[in-house]
Amino acid sequence: MASxxxxxxxxxxxxxxxxxxxAMKMVAAAKVRKAQERMxxxxxxxxxLEDVIHNILPDIDRNKLDLLEVREIKRKAYxxxxxxxxxxxxxxxxxxxxxxxxxxxxGKENVDLFCIGKKSxxxxxxxxxxxxESHIEFWNDLDYDSAMMIGRSIVDHFTSGKVDEIHVVYxxxxxxxxxxxxxxxxxxxxxxxxxxxIKDRLYxxxxxxxxxxxxxxxxxxxIWKYLxxxxxxxxxxxxxxxxxxxxxxxxxxxxxxLEFNKARQAAITTExxxxxxxxxxxxx
Numbered sequence: 001m002a003s004x005x006x007x008x009x010x011x012x013x014x015x016x017x018x019x020x021x022x023a024m025k026m027v028a029a030a031k032v033r034k035a036q037e038r039m040x041x042x043x044x045x046x047x048x049l050e051d052v053i054h055n056i057l058p059d060i061d062r063n064k065l066d067l068l069e070v071r072e073i074k075r076k077a078y079x080x081x082x083x084x085x086x087x088x089x090x091x092x093x094x095x096x097x098x099x100x101x102x103x104x105x106x107g108k109e110n111v112d113l114f115c116i117g118k119k120s121x122x123x124x125x126x127x128x129x130x131x132x133e134s135h136i137e138f139w140n141d142l143d144y145d146s147a148m149m150i151g152r153s154i155v156d157h158f159t160s161g162k163v164d165e166i167h168v169v170y171x172x173x174x175x176x177x178x179x180x181x182x183x184x185x186x187x188x189x190x191x192x193x194x195x196x197x198i199k200d201r202l203y204x205x206x207x208x209x210x211x212x213x214x215x216x217x218x219x220x221x222x223i224w225k226y227l228x229x230x231x232x233x234x235x236x237x238x239x240x241x242x243x244x245x246x247x248x249x250x251x252x253x254x255x256x257x258l259e260f261n262k263a264r265q266a267a268i269t270t271e272x273x274x275x276x277x278x279x280x281x282x283x284x
Contacts, residue, residue: 004267007260011253018249024087025242032176032235039173039228046225053218057189060211066159067215070188075110077132077163078103079154079186080124081170081230082117084136088234089241091171091179092119098181099169103129112163114154116227132157139231147224155219158187170226171233177240179233186222189215 002010060068080099082092096119103111112132115121121134133153138146158166166187171179 002259002263004260004263007256007263011256011260014249014252014256018246018253021242021245021249025239025246028235028239028242032232032239035228035232035235036173039232042221042225042228046221049214049218049221053189053214056211056214065211065215067155067187067219068189070190071164073164075112075163076106077112077114077154077157077166079114079116079166079168079170079226080120081168081226082115082120082123083230083234084118084139086119087241088238089244091234091237092117092123094181095169095171096120096123098183100124100127102167102169102183112157114150114157116150116230139234142227142231144220144224147227148220150227151220151223154223155187155216168222168226170230171237173229173232173236176236179237186219189218 057068078099080095082095086092099120103113108129112130113124115124115131115134117139118134118136121131121136124131135146135150154166157163165185167183168186169181169183172182173179
């Protein structure tokens with residue numbers, strides 16, 4: 001049985017941890033509110049631009065724009081959006097597992113990786129995957145310029161012909177308690193023939209100028225969406241994980257306090273028995 005000092009030290013240690021997890025929960029709660037606001041503000045514009053792009057694609061000659069070129073898929077690139085830090089439950093583990101499964105099914109030797117976040121970079125670096133580029137330590141200063149910078153190198157990798165298709169694996173924010181891992185094709189841009197009815201359209205300005213302006217903007221907005229969704233999901237996952245950790249620490253403190261009281265009572269009882277036994281021995 002542990003001594004009173006050992007139990008007291010454990011209670012003190014768990015209380016310290018509980019203070020840390022409680023503080024981290026409050027920080028994550030503040031961050032997730034801001035992240036959710038930014039994400040919800042961007043969603044309508046993202047969806048509207050997606051609708052415009054998907055409606056205009058059937059009327060475009062794909063050979064006139066490299067971003068639309070559909071090639072035989074011999075090599076792919078994966079953009080994996082994770083976090084820089086842990087303590088967010090299974091947030092990082094789930095995203096790397098889904099990405100690794102898809103990559104291994106295609107063949108890791110035929111896949112280039114763009115890792116956004118330290119956790120995905122470290123995970124795939126340890127396993128000798130072909131990492132072309134990684135972006136870390138920018139989440140606290142996340143802005144649209146970051147998305148444009150990341151998007152530029154990803155798009156160049158496709159237009160240069162180094163890969164034939166680019167996928168993005170990220171966490172889609174549903175609510176504070178639920179995030180869903182999504183895997184989407186970023187390039188080449190595709191559309192569903194059955195959902196779109198092709199009509200005669202009048203373009204102003206010219207079709208070429210319109211496509212040349214909208215498609216690159218659409219790709220930047222998509223990268224921005226992936227970053228916002230992932231960041232909001234990360235903070236929500238961390239808030240929930242820290243809330244669970246704080247609750248578990250409270251339960252452990254109760255259990256240790258009960259154990260401490262029992263041990264103290266046992267020590268007092270033993271001491272009283274020794275005193276009584278000593279007194280009885282002196283009488284004899």
